[in-house]
Amino acid sequence: xxxxxxxxVRAQSVEHALDVLAEHGDDALVLxxxxxxxPMLNLRLVQxxxxxxxxxxxxxxxxxTDPASxxxxxxxxxxxxxxxxxxxxxxxxxxxxxxxxxxxxxxxxHRGTLGGSLALADPAAEWPACAVALDATIRLxxxxxxxxxxxxxxxFQGLYQSERRADELLVGxxxxxxxDDAVFSxxxxxxRHGDYAAVGLALSARGRPxxxxxxxxxxxxxxxxxxxxxxxxxxxxxxxxxxxAQARLEGELDPRPDLWFSAQAKRHLAVHxxxxxxxxxxxxxxxx
Numbered sequence: 001x002x003x004x005x006x007x008x009v010r011a012q013s014v015e016h017a018l019d020v021l022a023e024h025g026d027d028a029l030v031l032x033x034x035x036x037x038x039p040m041l042n043l044r045l046v047q048x049x050x051x052x053x054x055x056x057x058x059x060x061x062x063x064x065t066d067p068a069s070x071x072x073x074x075x076x077x078x079x080x081x082x083x084x085x086x087x088x089x090x091x092x093x094x095x096x097x098x099x100x101x102x103x104x105x106x107x108x109x110h111r112g113t114l115g116g117s118l119a120l121a122d123p124a125a126e127w128p129a130c131a132v133a134l135d136a137t138i139r140l141x142x143x144x145x146x147x148x149x150x151x152x153x154x155x156f157q158g159l160y161q162s163e164r165r166a167d168e169l170l171v172g173x174x175x176x177x178x179x180d181d182a183v184f185s186x187x188x189x190x191x192r193h194g195d196y197a198a199v200g201l202a203l204s205a206r207g208r209p210x211x212x213x214x215x216x217x218x219x220x221x222x223x224x225x226x227x228x229x230x231x232x233x234x235x236x237x238x239x240x241x242x243x244x245a246q247a248r249l250e251g252e253l254d255p256r257p258d259l260w261f262s263a264q265a266k267r268h269l270a271v272h273x274x275x276x277x278x279x280x281x282x283x284x285x286x287x288x
Contacts, residue, residue, distance in 0.1 A: 003041035010053045017054055017169055018143040024050045025166040031055070032077060032116035035108050060115070060171055063088060071137075072175040076115025081106075083114065093175045095134060095184040095202060099126045102186070105194045118155070119170045121162040121225070124196040126188070128156055129220035132228055133184075133202035136175050140168040147171070156225040181206050181213075185277035189269050191260060197221040198261050199269040201277055209283045212237045217274065222255035222266055229253070232274070242278065246271050 011017035021028055027049035031037055040046045054060065054077065061077035063086055072092045074083070083089050084100035103109055103126055117127040118138060131138065131152035138155050141147045142165065152173075155163045164170055188200035198221055205215040215233040218226050232249040255266035 001042050001044060004044055004047040006041075006048050007050045008053065009050055010055075011057055014057055014059065014141065014169070014171070015143075017052060017057065018141060018167075020050065020052050021167045021169060022143040028052050028166075030116075030119065030169065032119075033079065033112040034116075035104070035112040036116065036120050036122070054169070065092070066174070069174075070177040072177070073172055074114055074175070075172045076113060076119075076170050078114050080104075080109035080112045080114070080117075084109065092177060093134065094178075095130050095186055095204060096127075096175075098184065098186040099130050099188075099202065102126055102188045102193075102197075102200075114173060115170045118173060119162065119164060121156050121158075121160050123156075123159060123223055123225050124200075124221045126186075126197075126200065126202070126220065128152070129200060129202040129218045129226040130186070131173060132156070132226045133204045133216045133218040134175050135204075135216065136173050138163075138170060139172045139174065140164055141171045142168045149174070153228065159224040179206050181208065183281050185280035187273040187277050187280075189273065198258075199255075199266050199273060201270070201273040202226075203277045203281075205281060209281065210239065217249075217277075219253065219270055219273075222253050222270060227253065236278070242275070246274070249274060 009020050029048040029051055031051050031053040060075040062075045064073050066073055080100050080103050083096050090097040117125050136152040137149045138152055139149050150163050183205050185203045188197045190197050200220040202218045205212055207213040215237050217229040217233045220226050229249050229252045231252055232245050235245040235248050250267055253267055253270055255263045257263045
């Protein structure tokens, strides 16, 4: 199929892009990597009046460190492949470095962008869950409101729904410096590598086995948004036996079945990923 007719606008500056969004609102869609938008246009799942191409805005394609806070700042146009290979990302946000190779296939990673994935708010995608697990801050800009920051945990509101307003452009995402005792685990299960995850897990923690001080356990592919399993994380921090943490996790998850996996199967896979991630953090399991 071919897309419905639309006007194409290539943004010349961030200010130009914000002017277009302010003028057209919900009638405009932003083209970054296009790995989701272009298929949706061709299938006529979306029919915008205007497609706003921001690929010329090279200032949004930077990876740097904020000199004041030390936060890792990744621009909205940074490609998945750059996150996978960038040494600063590997050092300051290892979870992103570990997750990147799991995103789709090389051709998609070559063009797809961090900002595009976050803005789409696909609950089966890797970056939203990683952003929540890392307590990231998403930066949004508009012509009339300037720039504002939204915690990733509050950004994702529902299936393909987020806190981004129609006149706002997602300009980047900030990740606080990890502590010296920070550890991470990323796990994903799919029918084939490159498919959307049946279930995935992004986990961040601080401390050491037997003395964890903080933990975020975030699943994707099991709800309309990334699912933060707070009760499960609290149980693991408290040092309860793994079966108790498992029971709390199963009580927090309410996955929808899909074409290949029942809700029960998704819960089973989620427990399996949690067990593997728990081992990644150096925690022995019963009988080991």
